[in-house]
Amino acid sequence: MFKRLLPHPVLTPILTIIWLLLTNSIATGQLLLGLMLGWAIPFFTIRFWPDEVTIYQPIKLLQFSLVVLFDILVANFIVARLILGNPDRLSPTFIIVPLDIKSDIAISLLANIISLTPGTVSSLLIEDRTQLVVHALDTDNADALIASIKTRYEAPLKEIFEHVG
């Protein structure tokens, strides 16, 4: 019953907040309108939404977001330095990261995080979802880079989104 009335409890507050940001006001009227939209949009589109996402460790997710934000800041300075330096001295490589994670959300988050952090852009997910091809802007040690991606980003994502038995 509850499930039918409020089909997507996470999406509703998110949509409400987006509406308030969009109208740029916190007036009661806008809040009500936002809540209504936040309820109506998931209610009528629930059939288009893919499987539910379960977050097993919310606190870990917060910690992980902070780590990633910090890495994004550092990444920008690193890439800025590489761009301003001598472009002939860069040694770009394609590296292949074997994936342990299986769920859609974890893989797409990992790919996005890789693209936003130091000198790497995820370029291709091999069809069977076991390997991710990543382009690194400047690296001498591909194995160390793969290992750091796996421990720094993939392991926390696995803990957060996939139940470790």
Add this chain to the structure above:
Amino acid sequence: MQEYILAFLIVTGASFTLVGSLGLARLRDFYMRLHGPTKATTLGVGCLLIASAIYFSSKPDSFSMHEVLITLFLFITAPVSAHLLAKAALHLKLRSIAKLPEQS
């Protein structure tokens, strides 16, 4: 004090935007060029948007947070478009300085 923070954010943001485009113009192959715009430009525009949010919120009885929307949107979409571009480039087998991975 606040105006110095604002000025700092504006200049930093613009510098990162410039660095991103410089990477686009300067680096030697497509896959390397991809790095500049995806990272530097996103952070650059992020800085500018935060500056704009602070500027419009600092005026008497007004607040402005809708800049956060564009920032979030850019941070979500930049890696997605980078990934798609790289995928398209690999599909077309563009010339690359790095050895192309074998297509399985």
Add this chain to the structure above:
Amino acid sequence: MLGNAVQSEVISVALMIAFSMVSVAVALSFWRLFRGPDRPDRILALDTLYINTIALLILLGIYLDSALYFEAALLIALMGFIGTVALCKYLLRGDIVE
């Protein structure tokens, strides 16, 4: 001067520096857009151009002290992303509509 001269000296100097930097960035993206050499390069240049335009609009909004430019920036962000995705899809399968 176009603006309503409400900004302090520091901010208007910063704005001028930022305007020139972003303009150079736009010029560099245009150069890449014309030079190519491949289609993905041009799409990437267009994508960068969108983001640079957003930066310019935000700066203009602060300079003219008007929140009106925000909507334009938001629309460019949305359309730019959709345009990039559509062009990439076109390159990937020679067809946009599935």
